[in-house]
Amino acid sequence: MRDLSRLLRPRSIAVLGAGWAANVITQCAKMGFDGPVWPVHPTRDAIAGVRCLRSLAELPQAPDAVFVGVNRHATLDVVADLSAMGAGGAICFASGWEETGDAALQAALVAAAGAMPILGPNCYGVINYLDGALLWPDQHGGRRVERGVALISQSSNIVINLTMQARGLPVAYVACLGNAAQVGLAELAAAVLADPRVTALGLYVEGFDDAAGFAALAEAARAAGKGIVAVKSGKTEASRAAATSHTAALAGSGAASAAYLRQTGVAEVSTLGALIEALKVLHVHGPGMGTRLCSLSCSGGEAGLVADLGAKAGIAFEPPSAGQKARMGAVLGPLVTLANPLDYHTFIWGDGPKTTEVFTAMLDGYDAGLFLIDPPRPDRCDPSSFEPAIAAIEAAQAVTGKPAFPVASLPENFDETRAIAMIDRGIVPLMGLETALEALAALQVPAGHTGWRPWPVMPTREARMLDEAAAKAALAGAGVAVPKGVTAATLSALDTSGLRAPFALKGLGFAHKTEAGAVRLGVTNPCTEAEMPGAKGYLLEEMVQGGVAELLIGLRRDPVYGATLTLGLGGVTAELIADTVTLIAPVTGADIGVALRRLKLWPLLDGWRGRPRADTEAVITAVLGMQAMMQADTGLHQIEVNPLIVKTNGAVAADAVIWRDA
Known part of the structure; x- marks a missing residue:
């Protein structure tokens, strides 16, 4: 270097x-x-x-x-x-x-x-x-x-604008x-x-020019107590409209870059304002923001706004403990509902010791706290009555050792002179409620795995698609369960003697068989079925019974990040639902388990309303098998299983496509 x-x-x-x-x-x-x-x-x-x-x-x-x-x-x-x-x-x-x-x-x-x-x-x-x-x-x-x-x-213009903050x-x-x-x-x-x-x-x-090098840099920075926060532009991808697979359509550049930043422990925000606010937090407190936050304000309207915007940012405010309620209730009295976000009313406004006690009691039970306070503009108003509350915020941080963030609803409601002085004292004023919540949510990114590096980027090469029979044979060789089946050049040549009806009949040679009319389910006798125009042979399989859910699993080489792994709800509506999580290879079984729980429809896999629970360990085993295939064979370009039918015991690749070197 x-x-x-x-x-x-x-x-x-x-x-x-x-x-x-x-x-x-x-x-x-x-x-x-x-x-x-x-x-x-x-x-x-x-x-x-x-x-x-x-x-x-x-x-x-x-x-x-x-x-x-x-x-x-x-x-x-x-x-x-x-x-x-x-x-x-x-x-x-x-x-x-x-x-x-x-x-x-x-x-x-x-x-x-x-x-x-x-x-x-x-x-x-x-x-x-x-x-x-x-x-x-x-x-x-x-x-x-x-x-x-x-x-x-x-971008030069972007950073010039940032200096004007x-x-x-x-x-x-x-x-x-x-x-x-x-x-x-x-x-x-x-x-x-x-x-x-x-x-x-x-x-x-x-864009990233060296994904492995940046991953090493991010790990070293975090070890040194220095956090990184990024705005990543260029997330749209025109080529997605012409994608030949669900995986390519769902795991575009935005999903891949977000996954990469998350796995390197870098906080990602979408706006320059959130970038600045997150950097203020990192400057004073360093990386490792906790996930348990509290919010305090003297207005029910502000408390409701925090709850609504917090949900939008992905922040859940857990209620205070019984001990905290007792401690705060002794000061606030019976008219205040003790909740989180907390509207502490104005009964204690201007009383420094009481305000400090309430702020300290609330903050003590959480990782960090938001204290909504908008000092009046000093050119037309007198902000002196707000000073006891601001002092109480600083005192609460000093007593608890937890970050206490004064948050202005509007960014202009903290002037620069006040903000500089607060930061010099180790207090981070956050400017703009929605921006503050985005920044704090982003800073909750977990630390990346020590030693994690993405796979090397492979040179671009021409690819050919394996037919489904060949793809499933390769998957079976990697330990991924597939249905029992037979192939033949014509329908009449299909041998059903070793199979049990009902069958799934598929025409070979199609990337999207459903759209081509090359899938027929519930078949009992393939000889009575009509030929499928364009089919390069046929695959007849026993239909998978007892499925709890259908998932999409896709791995593909990436020109920047090595390889992406996409997990999501599958079937013919996969792109319509678009409930997916993207990771960057390599991943562990634990990573896959966490990713599945990030799906919006995870409850459907986890026994929602009495449904049977899906065998997620079988899913993890299948995904790791597919990842091992990609790692061992650099000639593989893409593997997609859609659907992986997950049962209460086991998971079966009901449909699969593989692209490899031409």
């Missing part, structure tokens, strides 16, 4: 170009960078009031970091010269590389850089708010800090990847997290 320390924490900076490059010099001066900044330009005497050097040869020493603001063709020679002179690294600002189809030019840039780290090309650069070093050609909204979070983005988040680094021709996401993330002053990492990700 390259050493990015000089590029990220430079003691000297060189700036090449004019125009945008002038902003780099101005921003370094405004932020108080105390090292030399050397503009280099062949014709100008000064840029941004600083005397120019005529060429790189005039530099007094090899610079630690260089902002290369010249055109893309000149960039090649400049980068080669910088590498030869031992510069610490460069930002390649110019566009017009692989993003416009010129992959050869981008490859030449990487070759010119050699061992010298470069960010980009087509890259805005890096801001180091810790040391005041900015290789950044534009405005930004940040401030100097002594410690804070790092922000890495694959007024929510009190202390930002230590801002970095853009651009085209990531040389230094990728995992490498850059590892470099910023190596700074002990960095507390957490926030990402705006369009």
